[in-house]
Amino acid sequence: MNSQSCVNIEKEWDIVSARQLGRNLARKLGFGTVDQARIATAISELARNIYLYAGSGEIYFDIVEDHPKKGIRIRAIDQGQGIEDIGKVMKDGYSTSGGLGAGLPGVKRLMDEFHISSVPGAGTEVEVVKWLR
Amino acid sequence: MQTVNLEKENYKQLLKRFIEKNDEETLYKADLFSKESIRQNVTPDEIIHVYIQALEDLYPDLPETFRRSLDFLLETMISYGVAYKEFQEMREEQLEIKSELALAAKMQEKLLNTRVPEIKGLDIGAISIPAKQMNGDYYHFIEDHRGNLGVAIADVIGKGFPAALCMSMVKYTMDSFPESRMLPKRILQLLNRVVEKNVDPGMFVTMFYGLYNPDSHDFYYASAGHEPGLFYHGQHGVFTEIEAKGLVLGVERDVTYKQYKRRIELGDMIVLLTDGVTECRRGERFLERDEVIEVMKQYTHLPAQQMVERVFRYFEELQDFQLRDDFTLIVIRREN
Ligand SMILES: Nc1ncnc2c1ncn2[C@@H]1O[C@H](COP(=O)(O)OP(=O)(O)OP(=O)(O)O)[C@@H](O)[C@H]1O
Ligand SMILES: [Mg+2]
Numbered sequence: 001m002n003s004q005s006c007v008n009i010e011k012e013w014d015i016v017s018a019r020q021l022g023r024n025l026a027r028k029l030g031f032g033t034v035d036q037a038r039i040a041t042a043i044s045e046l047a048r049n050i051y052l053y054a055g056s057g058e059i060y061f062d063i064v065e066d067h068p069k070k071g072i073r074i075r076a077i078d079q080g081q082g083i084e085d086i087g088k089v090m091k092d093g094y095s096t097s098g099g100l101g102a103g104l105p106g107v108k109r110l111m112d113e114f115h116i117s118s119v120p121g122a123g124t125e126v127e128v129v130k131w132l133r
Numbered sequence: 134m135q136t137v138n139l140e141k142e143n144y145k146q147l148l149k150r151f152i153e154k155n156d157e158e159t160l161y162k163a164d165l166f167s168k169e170s171i172r173q174n175v176t177p178d179e180i181i182h183v184y185i186q187a188l189e190d191l192y193p194d195l196p197e198t199f200r201r202s203l204d205f206l207l208e209t210m211i212s213y214g215v216a217y218k219e220f221q222e223m224r225e226e227q228l229e230i231k232s233e234l235a236l237a238a239k240m241q242e243k244l245l246n247t248r249v250p251e252i253k254g255l256d257i258g259a260i261s262i263p264a265k266q267m268n269g270d271y272y273h274f275i276e277d278h279r280g281n282l283g284v285a286i287a288d289v290i291g292k293g294f295p296a297a298l299c300m301s302m303v304k305y306t307m308d309s310f311p312e313s314r315m316l317p318k319r320i321l322q323l324l325n326r327v328v329e330k331n332v333d334p335g336m337f338v339t340m341f342y343g344l345y346n347p348d349s350h351d352f353y354y355a356s357a358g359h360e361p362g363l364f365y366h367g368q369h370g371v372f373t374e375i376e377a378k379g380l381v382l383g384v385e386r387d388v389t390y391k392q393y394k395r396r397i398e399l400g401d402m403i404v405l406l407t408d409g410v411t412e413c414r415r416g417e418r419f420l421e422r423d424e425v426i427e428v429m430k431q432y433t434h435l436p437a438q439q440m441v442e443r444v445f446r447y448f449e450e451l452q453d454f455q456l457r458d459d460f461t462l463i464v465i466r467r468e469n
Binding site for chain 2: 037102116
């Protein structure tokens with residue numbers, strides 16, 4: 001079962017759909033309630049970034065297997081303005097909200113794996129994985 | 134952008150709606166609520182308190198046992214609230230320290246600033262990026278009155294603030310050398326004495342010093358235990374290691390350094406680096422030197438400054454944009 005699902009992010013409401021889809025998939029995979037909530041929160045952050053900074057984009061969900069591990073993978077892809085200095089953005093306390101535990105560093109903490117690549121002017125791609133334990 | 138209402142009433146409405154509808158939208162709003170709470174320094178126990186009050190408002194007839202269990206929950210969260218406050222204070226202090234450090238780093242940058250010289254027949258590129266705020270790497274270009282180019286690249290073993298201070302000392306020592314005595318072996322010998330005398334045992338400096346004669350295209354160099362650089366043979370398109378032996382600065386008082394010489398042909402390059410380049414890691418694994426060379430090869434066609442920048446970008450991305458060590462790379466190419 002490696003079917004991929006996708007949610008288009010254009011309106012704020014789409015963030016909710018993405019959370020819902022991710023949470024359901026996580027539950028089906030066997031994640032507990034706390035992890036389900038963590039995954040939904042991470043999706044929220046990624047989707048909000050697309051909504052706020054790129055205007056529109058997609059969030060893809062699928063199941064990854066790395067024997068014997070199994071997990072959920074989420075990819076947030078957009079063709080927006082991109083991020084100039086990723087090193088800076090990944091430092092705590094940089095996010096515009098200035099909040100703790102928020103933004104992309106927060107997503108990194110919520111998930112097990114985190115990869116980001118971005119080309120200024122061309123778009124951003126963030127891939128995260130949470131493993132089932 | 135809608136702002137989140139932090140009123141108890143708002144929380145109560147969210148809770149009510151979620152209990153009735155069990156929907157994702159309310160959970161999303163709850164997420165926004167908690168982010169806003171954090172921004173406004175609301176502690177975890179206060180959130181629990183708001184929750185209990187909302188629940189009591191919504192269900193005035195809660196069984197007494199259940200009500201008491203909520204008090205119990207609140208009680209177990211009080212210490213978390215205290216811990217959270219402490220954490221916030223530490224975070225503020227940390228922000229202060231960070232801005233002080235940023236100032237210090239700016240000063241250091243000014244102190245250590247060196248201009249990449251323009252020399253006919255040479256294309257020079259240099260980049261030096263600290264992993265943290267302060268740079269423990271250092272490079273320096275000097276032109277003497279005969280038009281020779283001196284190039285120094287150094288790395289303090291040890292990181293952060295102390296390393297940066299040590300580097301400033303090295304730089305001032307170099308500035309005080311008379312221009313006429315720029316032989317690499319001599320410079321290292323003098324510097325070794327200064328470092329040995331003034332720096333804590335346990336802090337060492339590695340340095341490579343080179344002197345380029347743009348008339349004869351002879352390159353004289355000596356190394357104090359520094360990460361070996363590379364020669365690029367333009368004609369064959371291959372990199373070879375620059376072999377140079379010498380003791381790290383600051384270990385022993387009287388050290389003499391061996392000086393080497395090599396002729397640089399048209400299209401050849403001299404590549405100098407620090408171990409921040411060669412000790413890049415892909416996941417848990419260190420990169421092999423061959424892999425580093427492969428990366429350089431991809432960019433040899435570019436002008437020197439672009440080449441060092443592209444190589445840096447490549448390694449930065451490889452390490453998920455979190456450098457583990459200061460990164461310094463210099464390329465000197467002989468061209469027409
Ligand atoms: N998909 C994206 N496209 C373009 N820029 C982005 C994207 N995602 C993030 N950014 C940029 O990176 C910065 C940091 O993002 P991050 O999510 O960490 O914090 P934030 O969105 O500023 O604040 P918070 O998420 O805490 O509300 C943003 O301010 C924005 O400039
Ligand atoms: Mg954000």
